[in-house]
Amino acid sequence: MNLRTFIERSLAAATLLGCASFPHSARAAGVLKLQIKDRQSNQPVAARVVMIGPRGREVPVRRATNAGIGWAIDGQIDLEVPSGDFQFHLTRGPEYRIMTGNFQIDRTAEDSHTITLERFVDTQAEGWLCGDLFVDHKLRDLPLLMRAEDLDIVSLANRTGDGKPTQTEADASAAEIGIETMQITTDNMIDRREGSGLLVVGADSTIQPVDDDAPSSLLFRNARKAPQARFVVENPFAWDLPIWLASGKVNGFALMGDFLQLDRSVSRVSNGRPATQPEYDNPLGLGFWADDIYHHILEAGFRIPPVAGSGSGYRSIKNPLGYNRVYVQCGEETSPEAFWSGLWSGRSVVTNGPLLRPRLDSQYPGHVFTSYGNEPLELQMDLQLGTRDPVDYLEVIYNGAVIYSARLEEFKDSKGVIPAFTFDRSGWVVARVVTGYDKHYRAAVSAPWYIMFPDQPRISRSAVEFFIDWLQQREQMLLKKSPEYIRSVTPFIRAARSFWDERLEQATVD
DSSP: OOHHHHHHHHHHHHTOEEEEEEOOOOSSSSEEEEEEEETTTOOBOEEEEEEEOTTSSBOOOTTSEEOSSSEEEESEEEEEOOSEEEEEEEEOSTTBOEEEEEEEEOTTOEEEEEEEEOBSOOTGGGTEEEEEEEEOOOGGGHHHHHHHTTOOEEEEOSEETTSOBOTTTTSOOGGGTOOSSOEEEOOEEEEOSTTOOEEEETOOTTSOOOOTTSOTTHHHHHTTTOTTOEEEESSTTOTTHHHHHHHTOEEEEEEEOTTSBTTBOOOSOSSSOOOOSGGGOSTTHHHHHHHHHHHHHHHTTOOOOEEEOOOBTSTTOOOOTTSSEEEEEOTTOOSHHHHHHHHHHTOEEEESSOEEEEEETTBOTTOEEEOTTSOOEEEOEEEEEEOSSOEEEEEEEETTEEEEEEOHHHHHHTTTOOOOEEEOSSEEEEEEEEEOOOSSOOEEEEOOEEEEOTTOOOOBHHHHHHHHHHHHHHHHHHTTSOHHHHHHHHHHHHHHHHHHHHHHHTOOBO
């Protein structure tokens, strides 16, 4: 990134809160006619508004769609609210500035106002599409919610792993919604039972659900006749994770999930292996714990891309749609098909805030660099960054070790140039930007690039032992289950033990 580009983006990040006020109350009947437009196109756009009333509490907006936190408005609306002073926060996904303001409504007031939203990054123009893989909304609400969050792709589960319907099942099919530039997939299955957290993307009717008291790994067996199915670890802390990894069927790992919630700090794992390290005992801890687990997966020799989802609409989770999202580089073909192909290939970045678009030696994440002559590889990192939050630091990680770290000021002082890296061992590289937001982990993390030297695969002994210990803890928990359950899960446990023992013998580094 050159200095000019860096300064422009830094200035944008520093001024992403706009203000608007409506100083005059007007003439008729307690109604504010509000219109929202895109500054560049001057066309009405959907957005999400949070209204704060005179008592400091969020006020519901009639004839708008509940967005979890706030309400989705389709370009314009007549706000009918009680008299008094009001504040509003208006946003449209992470690529737009947030607009805040205030207005006053008298008992017999009527007024109209237009608010323009300004986009400071256009990722789609750069070949990126964004998606939210964990959603549980009524299907009829999703088109507006997606437009209000500037979201391209949504994965909506229509049944749970044990066959129970979600609220989606009774709704219309995605084909009946009539969306031109977006995609809602509904042939998906989610298993959130104890110890689990497995999402099956492309779970058509050929995949039979499992019994309520059956092991989650049966879903892999039931999907043998569904080659289109992709398995995503929706819960990165799931007790069954080492069993799933041993199956060789995992296609994605939720680096950002519903444990990152906009309206609250979640500091404890509710259904999975807790973090015991003291450094994770804070509001940001679960985000770093998920990162740590993912690094162990990569160190154990897996190539599994990261994904993200908000959990929006699921039970008590109030995340807006797309709060946690994955951006996928699609090249010139920004289509849903290119999104899914790029997602499973790892050409992606997960984020709940910063808009990080990195390249290593001009290649997007997912690329494999190979040294055919066993000569060291010298590669240059280049990144583009837009953010509404102050950036705490950015870093580059190679095989679990930080090889570059800089505060934003230091990055600026270096004229936005990251020194070239020399790689002399096989492994993986990720870029990460962490903000100064202190309520929970707010960051952007790239999928890995891979470094390959012939006859030098990287499998870390300590990473394999990490999952062996995890599996042993899971086995002790399963001993408390019924004899029938133990009999059904035993083949999967034995297969996992064999896999991890063999992987330990294959370890090439400590």
